[in-house]
Amino acid sequence: MTLHIVNQSPHAGSALRDCLNAFAEGDALLLIEDGVYAAQEKAPLELPENDVFVLSADAEARGIAIAPDLTAIDDLRWVTLCVEHTPIVSWFR
Amino acid sequence: MEQTATLVIEGREIPLDKEGFLRNLDDWSPEVASAIAAQEKIELTHDHWEVIRLLQAFYREFELSPAMRPLVKYIGLHLGPEKGRSIFLMQLFPPSPAKIGSKIAGLPKPTNCL
Amino acid sequence: MQFTLVVYGAPHSAQGAGTALRFAKAVLASGHSIFRVFFYGDGIHNGSALATPPQDEQDLLRQWQALQQSHQLDLTVCIAAAQRRGVLSESEANRLERPAANLADGFTLAGLGQLAEATALSDRLVSFGG
């Protein structure tokens, strides 16, 4: 199952929307860098119900409160996510 | 391999870079091609010229200098399967047909992709 | 497991360069290995020896170099992307007749074949956008 990584704010460009249009059942989503702005409760795009992860360092750095139904992870857990999934697809800009 | 910084063709100086590629692609002419080939110790025959013309056609069509695989395929498409083989091209333009052929055909130096 | 990282972000310009460095450290801390870090597009600027960030900001170049030293990392800078943008080794500067070389120690200039090989042979490939 694919791990999708999005690093762009949902307000700035289409990376998250493009990713969600290519999302398959059972895939996982990881929000990093400016992508964490999509992890707030009032974010503009509806995220998948399961397996949405947020890089906590990036959320913390930006002062973002992560919505309770999403999973905050650290860098080590990110590595584990990569081990658990294949392929890994990055959506940027 | 002996390399000079310029070729002199019919009294005109043609500047080359350190690897013997034309500095100005507009300088190319059949005489220049023969002179570059001579530096590679290659004497151009009918077979060479067929391939040189196709290298130039490839570049016009795709705006790319071909690597070995596409060159073989392109030659095969236009000259038939007998000539569309790497062994044929290796004999014409040793040791690296895409690179040496491109140099003689006056195509841009391939971007060190490999 | 063998990871390959592809870095598109220029240092101190896009966060991707720093994220890739953190991820590389996490991969190594997890007991996995790194097959290659391939710097492509604007990411090739990570291999410039001349970057001089202010003292109170993170120094990505020194950190890559330290990681390279301690883990014998393969830090490959795409030669075609680097030629366009002006990051050259001594031998490339000489071959291309340019006045100076600026490829940092610990980094290697090589062709896209190295990306093809890493993609084909590593267990996981992660890209870091610009």
Added chain:
Amino acid sequence: MTNSILALCRHAPYGTTFAREGLEAVLACAAMDQIPEVLFINDGVYQLLAQNPQAIAEKSLYRNLQALPMFGVERIYICQRSATERGLALSQLQLTGADVQLLEDPGSLIRRFDQVLSF
């Protein structure tokens, strides 16, 4: 056994270098006998629209892409939704000599591969 590779091309030509450098990476993989399949998706579908970039002194990415089959890259996909959203018909997005397939469900294509290179 080596990995299967998908090149995900989702940037328009000329505005950034992702399209051009993505193509170069695809060609290099092919030259190394690691032949990738290619998916044009999002703004990447614009790469296949005929172009005349002389006005901005650029080489034609469109013409470069026509060389893909020559390099052995023959399995090429276009995301249907991306094309439709941009008002593009398949007849406008040509790649001669390749088996171009319109794709309705990019997600199930992507997960078939071991590695995905994003450009």
